Amino acid sequence: METIKKIDKLKKSLIGKREGTIGFVPTMGYLHKGHEELIKKCKNENDTSVVSVFVNPIQFGKGEDFKEYPRDPKRDSDIMKNLGVDYLFCPEIKEIYPKGYKTYVNVKEFDKVLCGKKRINHFEGVATIVLKFINIISPDTIYFGKKDAQQLIIIKKMVNDLNLNTVVRSVDIKRDLNGLALSSRNTLLSESGKLSALKLSQSLMYVKEKILNGQLSEVKEIKDIIKRNISKEKGIDIEYIEVLSLKNLTELKKVDLNNTIIALAASVENVRLIDNLILGEI
């Protein structure tokens, strides 16, 4: 594995690799098994694999956890080496956003719902860094996990709208044995916090079964059930529970089994967690 910090160097290194396919996994590091799934898929499907580790400052708002976001570059690098990654791209902030940087991309409306309601400019930051990475790497395929579903949907929309020559592929949420969606932020939770957080995935699984059985389809009812269920557990602060169209993130009244996302965000011990249930192809 070659570790590269400079944009020009990475561009040059990849020139000779264009005969085959290039796959790319963007990450903010502190890798967990969910990232590993993405990297394995990328490795399996491409001749050359590039993984980035970059905690992107412009996607964190004021008062958010940019500084506290967990980092462990040595461990990340070891995991990637073991997985056979070809290039680790880990630029410094000033390499990506030099003095006087001014250009930002927005996927309008898509960025104003769910996490975008509270996290102003978050998806502008996400879309901008991914667009820059796509331009630097020109990957045939870029990989995202379904846990950050809104991110995935926004990037797919951006790639399509901007006529980029990259395919966006998604990988299912990886969960621990109890069902908790894996996240780098989980390491900030105490053991009791992790137990509380289980209510999130459990509530989603509960309504999933009822929906698939045909017992539940009204959005209002779904939201109420999830809310009641989570509220039983003390110490969970719900930010939102939403049921939206998977394709354009607009509100639904009834579940469509081929085009629905049930998404939620909540804080446990001041750690912001998200989870979702997707019905349909993304």
Next chain:
Amino acid sequence: METIKKIDKLKKSLIGKREGTIGFVPTMGYLHKGHEELIKKCKNENDTSVVSVFVNPIQFGKGEDFKEYPRDPKRDSDIMKNLGVDYLFCPEIKEIYPKGYKTYVNVKEFDKVLCGKKRINHFEGVATIVLKFINIISPDTIYFGKKDAQQLIIIKKMVNDLNLNTVVRSVDIKRDLNGLALSSRNTLLSESGKLSALKLSQSLMYVKEKILNGQLSEVKEIKDIIKRNISKEKGIDIEYIEVLSLKNLTELKKVDLNNTIIALAASVENVRLIDNLILGEI
């Protein structure tokens, strides 16, 4: 010359041309000698030349002249054929902005000065269409005239900020024998309107000589002289006269001979005209 209306067809046609260089000139059609200069330069410097004709609706504000913007596709096509253009790309609006289109790019601050003060979202529209064209065509070099200097500076900034693999080249303003900067909109002026409009370029030439002679350097004085000069002519409605840094479009107090743009916009017979004087490399 092959005329292409579909994005996928153009992408496919260009696959076999990547061994050589591809040059691209984006236009809104109704070609004049200024466009011809751009196209000739593009032809001379590249193995394959692509020229687009697309009156981009999202760069026109409400009440602006999108509908009235002059169009003559047959004449444009003939001129391009004569100049030896390889591909004319003239997509319909729905090909570029299909239903549900949502993605926009902004070069912040750069888009709020000069023409951006009155033309809200104009440069968002310009940057977005150029980014889409760059992604569709992947040109080695893209060509812009210096008449739309703010556009040129914004596109250069976007290409640099977004790490695009395209070189932005600029071509000097083409003027008629009297000095009027060529523009597709000039055809909307009467003969007497054209005579009035000459005050714009004449005022710029007047201060240029004084600046180069060392007799004039204070920005306030330069703006006053141009304003007085233009105001002598009846029927010119000045929108702005600004003297800015060429690199980052911020205000100057004194002219820097290597980094200054003196830009103005004015209306004659309700036709909006712009002109500028550039000191330094762009």
